[in-house]
Amino acid sequence: MVQRLIQTEKLERFIYEYLLEKGSAVTLSELKEALKRFSGISDQKIRHAIMKLEMYGFVVTYERKENDLTITIKERP
Numbered sequence: 516m517v518q519r520l521i522q523t524e525k526l527e528r529f530i531y532e533y534l535l536e537k538g539s540a541v542t543l544s545e546l547k548e549a550l551k552r553f554s555g556i557s558d559q560k561i562r563h564a565i566m567k568l569e570m571y572g573f574v575v576t577y578e579r580k581e582n583d584l585t586i587t588i589k590e591r592p
Contacts, residue, residue: 526556526564530586531573540587542579 533549534541543561550556565586568574572589579585 524564524567526550526560527568530561530564531568531588534574534586534588540585543584543586546586 529550530546533546543565546565547558547561550561565574565576565584569576574586575589576584576586
């Protein structure tokens with residue numbers, strides 16, 4: 516089920532692969548900039564995709580500077 520999320524959900528897969536490529540934490544603002552190729556995508560859809568990734572243990576989110584959400588890959592044991 517968890518791996519299927521990454522394989523089938525286009526937005527979630529893009530976000531996860533983007534984080535892997537960056538190799539470090541990114542802010543929600545940076546992620547939105549990268550997501551411009553998905554025309555018409557709302558902030559709500561982006562936040563929902565991040566929430567799903569966090570729920571299944573792929574990413575960790577936290578607030579850092581100027582109330583901007585920061586997203587990073589969760590370390591695997």
